[in-house]
Amino acid sequence: MAEVSNEAVSNVIPGSGKQLLRYGLYAVVGFLVMLFALGQVAKCTGTRSSSIGAVDAATGTITLNLTQEPPQLDSTKATDQVSGMILGHVMEGLLRYDANDNLVAGVAETWSLTETDATFTLKQGLQWSNGAPITAHDFVFSWRKAVDPMTASQYAFILYFIENAREITSGEKPVESLGVTAVDDYTLQVRLIEPTPFFLSLTAFPTYFPINQAFYESTEGKYGANAEDLVYNGPFTIAQWVHNANVRLEKNQYYWNKDAVHLNVIDYAYILSDANAIINLFESGDIAQAGLNVELVDRALRNRWDIRQHVDGSVFFIEVNHREERLTSNYNLRKALQYVNDPSELVNKVIKLPGNLPGASIFPVWLQGVDGKFREEFPPTPLVTNHDKAREHYAMALEELGLDQITLVMLSGDNPSANKQSEYYQNKYAKVLGLELKLDRQIFKQRLQKMTDGDFDLVLAGWGPDYNDALTFGDLFTSWNENNRGRFNNPEVDRQVDIAKNSSDPQTRMEAFAKVQELLNEDVAILNNYERGSLYVLHPQVKGVARRSVGPDPDFAFAYIEDEGT
DSSP, rough: OBOOOOOOOOOSOOOOOOOHHTTOOOOHHHHHHHHHHHHHHHHHHHOOOOOOOGTTTTTTTEEESSSOOOOOOOTTTEEEEEEEHHHHHOOOEEEETTTOOOOESEEEEEHHHESEHHHHHHTOOOBTTSSOOHHHHHHHHHHHHHHEEEEEETGEEEEEGGGGGGHTTTTSGGGGGSSSSEEETEEEEEEEESOTTTTTHHHGGGGGOOOOOOHHHHHOOTTTTTTGGGOOOSEEEEEETEEEEEEEEEEEETTTTGOOOOOOOOEEEOOOOOOOHHHHHHHHSOOOOEEEOHHHHHHHHHTTEEEEEEEEEEEHHHEEEOTTTGGGHHHHHHHHHHHHHOOHHHHIIIIITTTTTEESSSSSSTTOOOSSHHHSSSSSOOOOOHHHHHHHHHHHHHHHHTOOOOOOEEEEESSSHHHHHHHHHHHHHHHHHHOEEEEEEHHHHHHHHHHHHHHOOOEEEEEEEESSSSSHHTTTTSSTTTTTTTOOOOOOHHHHHHHHHHHOOOHHHHHHHHHHHHHHHTTTTEEEEEEEEEEEEETTTTOOOEEEEEESBBBBBTEOOOOOOO
C-alpha cells in the first residue's frame, strides 16, 4: 500500500531499482556498482552466505523477517505497505503484476476498457480457500464495502473513478448505486465517471480485491483481525498469525495457478525493526533477506555477501498539521520550518545510505510526464535553505501567535532510522530557531492511528505509489483524500487535480500536476525529505523474488529455492 514506514533499512520496502536507476541516478550508480561487483567477486571465491538454515529446499520453506506487525488485513481498510505486501501474497484481484511489472490475468480471464466503462470476464471454477466459488458478486460486495461510509475506509478515494463512489462515501447516495454490476456470476461491468487509462492497474490494488460476503458476515465484525478471520484466493494462505511475533504463509491448494507457486511456506518468523538484530539473524542463518544501513555495509563486504541495490518509488516528507487549533496552521511558522529544511544534509549526513535522493517534490523523479519524465519537463521550485529568512518568519510567527516560545510535537516511527531523523530535526530547529521539538515515537500501527486522529504537529511520513500514474501522488493533498492526515486544504489544488482527472490529454494533465507541485511548495503543505533507496542481502539459493515500486514488494509469490549444486 502507499503508506510506508520511514525505516530506511526495512526488510519490506517497495520500489524498482532498475527502473529508477534508468531515470537518472547516475550520481549513485558508481558506488552501488562497486558494492555489487565486490559481492560478485565474493561469490566467485566460493564463499557463500552462512544463512543456509534460512531456506529448506526439502520442504520448500524460506524464513524471513517483518519489520512491522501488519496493522490491518481487511483489504477495504488497509492503508500501509506492510499489510499490502502480505495481502498481495494471500489475495488476488482481477489483474496482478508479474515479475516484470506487467499487468497479467488474475481472477479475470479477459477484460476490456473504454473511456466510459470496463468489463471483466472471470475465470470459471475458481475457489476460495474454504472451497466457496469465486464470483463477480465477491467484487461487488467488496467494492461496496470500501465506499460505504460505515466502513470509514481511508482508501475509498481510490474507487472514486467509479460512478457514484464519491457520493456514496459522503452519504449522498446509497451503496447500491455504485457503478459496478455482476451481470452474471462471471461477468463484472464497471461504469467510469471519466476516462481512466490506468484503471486496469487499479484492479491489482488491495482495495479492489474481492471479499466473500458469506464468510465476511460469519466473522461478526472481526474480518481480517486474525488468520482464522480471513478466507483467501491468492497464492498463499495465512496458516498462523501470532500478533507482534510471527506470520506464517502456506501454499494455497485452491489457487488457480498453484503449479506456478514453488514455495510451500513463507515463514515470517520474526517481527523486528532493529537493523543490527536483523543482520544478526541473516548472518546466523535464520532469515533469507536483510536490509543494510550504512554501518552494516562494511560488515556485509567482510562476509563477502552479495550486496544488492534497490531504489523504490516512495517519497518521504514531514507532514504538517494544518488544523486551525494547531500552531502549525500559521503560515509564517511553516515558512520558517521550510527555510530550515535541508534535504541534502539529511540524505548525505544523517541517513548516509547510497541510493537516497534529496527530496524536492511530492512527485518522484521516475514518474512519466508528457514525452519524458515529469520532473524534467516541470522542474519544481528549488528548495533553498536560508537560516536568516527562517528566523525572520519565525519572529513573525511568534508575534502573530502572541508567544515568546514555540513547542511542537513531532510524531515518528520507533525504529533506528526514524529516531536518527527525528533527533536531527530536534537539534536543527533548536539551533536555528530556538524552537523546542518534542518527539513522540510510536510503533507503526500506533503512528498510523495518531496520524488518522490528527494527534501531531509534525510527522515523519512517506508515500509509495498505488498505480503507475502521477495522480497517485498528485491527489494526496486534496481536501477529500483521507490520507491527507494533516488536513491541508487548498481549493485550487482540488481544482487542478479535478482537471487532471477529467482529461485524457497528457499535456493538460501534466500542466495541472505542475500547478499542484507549485501550490504545495508555496503553501508549505509538507517539508520534502528524500526519495528512498536501499541496499540488501539475499540468500543465494532464493531466486525469482520480484522487487517493484507498484504492487506488493518484495514479492515472493513465485520465488523458488535453487539447489545448492546448481
